[in-house]
Each structure stands twice: as C-alpha cells, then as structure tokens.
Amino acid sequence: MKQAELSESDALARLKNRDPEVLADLVNEHSRPLYRAARGMGFKEDEAEDMVQDVFITFLASIDRFEGRSQLRTWLFGILHHKSMERRRKRVREDQHDTIDEIFESKFDGSGSWASPPQDLVRLMESKQIGEAIAHCMEGLPPLQRSVFVLREMEGLDGDAVCKILEVSVTNMGVLMFRARNRLRECLEGRGWGKTQ
Amino acid sequence: MITCKQVSTLATSGELERQSAWTRLEIRFHLWMCKHCSRLVRQMRQMREAGRRLRSTFESESPAGGDSGLEVRVLAKLRNPPTGNDEQTH
Numbered sequence: 001m002k003q004a005e006l007s008e009s010d011a012l013a014r015l016k017n018r019d020p021e022v023l024a025d026l027v028n029e030h031s032r033p034l035y036r037a038a039r040g041m042g043f044k045e046d047e048a049e050d051m052v053q054d055v056f057i058t059f060l061a062s063i064d065r066f067e068g069r070s071q072l073r074t075w076l077f078g079i080l081h082h083k084s085m086e087r088r089r090k091r092v093r094e095d096q097h098d099t100i101d102e103i104f105e106s107k108f109d110g111s112g113s114w115a116s117p118p119q120d121l122v123r124l125m126e127s128k129q130i131g132e133a134i135a136h137c138m139e140g141l142p143p144l145q146r147s148v149f150v151l152r153e154m155e156g157l158d159g160d161a162v163c164k165i166l167e168v169s170v171t172n173m174g175v176l177m178f179r180a181r182n183r184l185r186e187c188l189e190g191r192g193w194g195k196t197q
Numbered sequence: 198m199i200t201c202k203q204v205s206t207l208a209t210s211g212e213l214e215r216q217s218a219w220t221r222l223e224i225r226f227h228l229w230m231c232k233h234c235s236r237l238v239r240q241m242r243q244m245r246e247a248g249r250r251l252r253s254t255f256e257s258e259s260p261a262g263g264d265s266g267l268e269v270r271v272l273a274k275l276r277n278p279p280t281g282n283d284e285q286t287h
Contacts, residue, residue: 121239154252
C-alpha cells in the first residue's frame with residue numbers, strides 16, 4: 001500500500017510501530033532521491049549509501065518530533081543536510097563576503113550595462129562531457145551553495161522546501177543560488193566551453 | 198529603467214518570478230531588447246538542464262542499478278540498526 005493511500009497520521013502511527021509495509025514504502029519512495037542528492041553534494045557512492053541508511057535510522061529515532069509541519073520528503077532531506085554537515089566536520093556557514101560577488105560586479109560598467117557579456121554555452125550543452133563538466137565545476141562550490149544547487153536544480157525542490165531543509169531565509173537562499181550559479185557559470189566558461197564556433 | 202545588472206542579479210538568484218507584475222513586464226521588455234541578458238537567462242536554463250542530466254547520471258550509477266539493491270540494503274539495516282545514539286538535531 002502506498003503512503004499516499006494512507007492518511008499521514010495513519011502512516012506515521014504505523015511507522016512508529018515499525019510497520020514493515022509502511023517502512024518499505026517509505027524506503028522505496030525516498031532512498032534514491034536521497035542517494036542522488038548525497039552524490040550531488042559530493043559524497044562517494046559508498047558514503048552516499050551509508051548516508052541514506054543513516055537518514056532513515058535517524059528519522060525513525062526522531063519520528064516523535066516529526067509533527068507534520070513540513071512534508072516528509074522535506075524532513076528527510078533536512079536530516080540528510082545535517083548528516084552532510086556532520087561528515088564534513090567543519091563549521092559551514094555562508095560568509096557575508098564572497099569573491100564571486102566581485103567577479104559578478106566586474107562584468108558591468110558604472111551604468112549597470114554589460115562590460116563583459118556572458119558567453120553562449122551551446123557547445124557545452126551539446127557535448128557528451130556535460131555531466132563531467134558540471135560535476136567538476138560543482139566541486140568548486142562551497143557546501144551550502146552546492147546544496148542549494150543540488151536541491152533546487154538537480155532535485156527540483158521548491159524554494160520553501162529548500163529553505164526549511166537548509167534552515168535559511170528566502171533571501172539567503174537567493175544569495176546562495178546567485179553565488180552558486182555565478183561560480184558554475186564562471187567555471188564552465190573558463191573551461192573554454194563557451195566558444196560557439 | 199531596469200539595468201542589465203539588475204536583470205542579471207534577479208535571474209541568477211532565481212527571483213525573476215517573485216517580482217511584481219510591473220517589474221516582470223519591464224524584465225520581459227529588457228530581455229527582448231538585450232541579447233546579452235537573454236543569453237544569461239538561457240545560461241541559467243542550461244545549467245538547470247545540466248543539473249537534471251547529472252541527476253540522471255547519479256540515478257543510473259545508483260547502487261540500486263536498476264534493481265532494488267539500495268532499498269533492500271537500507272531496509273535490512275533498519276531492521277538491524279546499529280547500537281548507540283544517533284539523534285539528529287533537525
């Protein structure tokens with residue numbers, strides 16, 4: 001039986017009792033998205049699988065605190081985010097100052113018009129190496145910027161969900177996305193893929 | 198009149214849709230006039246496509262590999278969880 005067919009409260013009550021059927025539905029529905037996101041955040045295959053397992057273990061251990069104020073998927077991605085921060089074993093915060101902001105500023109003249117216009121990435125997008133190129137460029141993103149890109153652009157989560165998962169404001173998420181995309185753009189153009197000829 | 202820098206900032210931070218109807222109209226007009234900003238908006242779309250392709254890459258390399266291996270292993274571990282506290286603070 002799919003979770004959607006149960007009321008959320010029924011499903012939660014059964015999960016608290018480790019109902020094997022509901023547990024299997026939960027795992028089948030969410031394992032792969034969590035795995036993909038962990039890979040996107042930069043963890044190796046084995047580590048990403050360990051993280052998925054840890055997410056469910058932690059979820060079941062903390063299920064009493066899940067009050068249904070956010071979607072189950074959002075809650076699970078939130079746990080994944082915490083796990084990724086723990087594994088990086090460093091304080092991850094977004095600095096107010098980021099050099100990418102200066103690079104963006106340098107693209108415009110005093111009147112706000114382009115001084116150094118963007119290049120076309122057509123050739124890159126048509127290339128078979130696009131996956132490799134974007135993966136390489138994502139390596140250069142700070143963790144929070146990377147997480148925003150993974151959750152929004154890779155997994156397609158909406159902005160509200162991403163704010164809850166990363167515990168940031170809408171404004172902060174915009175800043176993180178702005179910096180992530182600018183950094184990726186600079187990297188992709190810098191790899192010489194922007195030339196259209 | 199809205200500038201290239203303002204349009205680029207909104208497009209890059211993903212905030213085009215959050216603007217007022219009037220600002221969105223201004224932006225549309227600006228994009229119609231400005232090939233550079235149009236290209237930047239296209240770049241944003243291309244990056245999203247690249248992200249989706251990367252998602253497919255991870256999907257296909259998933260340890261599940263088309264079968265249910267990942268899910269089976271996860272379920273097995275849930276039935277035999279490791280000892281010790283693993284509380285999260287989310």
